Amino acid sequence: MWCQARLYKDHLRVACYKDRDDPGGQRHFREWSRTVDRNTEFLWSLLLQHLRKKAKATPPENKVLVLGDHSVPERHLRVLQKGPKFATEPFISPPERLTCVRNIARQVQQDLRPRFVSEAMDVVSTTASGSQV
Structure with missing residues (x-):
């Protein structure tokens, strides 16, 4: 034009x-x-x-069903209302878990480090095989 x-x-x-x-x-x-x-x-x-692009309608928030007489903090409710993408725990592969253990072990006192690594490796090995902690 x-x-x-x-x-x-x-x-x-x-x-x-x-x-x-x-x-x-x-x-x-x-x-x-x-x-x-x-x-x-x-x-x-x-x-x-x-x-011009038409404005997208904001998706409706999901309702969170709380069973029993329990109360859930507001910040947790906001995360849960966003849906399963935000409400589920992210998957961490076993090598990434091992990296986390090693990074945290560097910050532990020297005399407690072997015990920490041993217990953390037990947790990583049990959760990596699919069983719950």
Whole structure:
């Protein structure tokens, strides 16, 4: 569309300045240019309405069913309402678990480190085989 407006302005410039001796050519050109600009903006606004993406509706929140007389903190409810993608614990592979054990073991006191590594490896080996802790 801007190419058409530019081409129209060029033709308008030629038509207004056809007679070089006419001092009103520049004034006519400015007046017509304002009209062209307004019309171009109007047409662009009409076209832009069809080009814009429609706003997506926000997905409804899932309801959390709390069984019994238990209370769940608000921050946990917000996470659970987001659905199973956010409510389930992420899967950590056995090598990643071993890396976590080693990183944490570096921060444990030197005399407690062997016991910590032993107990952590027991947990990693039992959960890696599929049994629950």
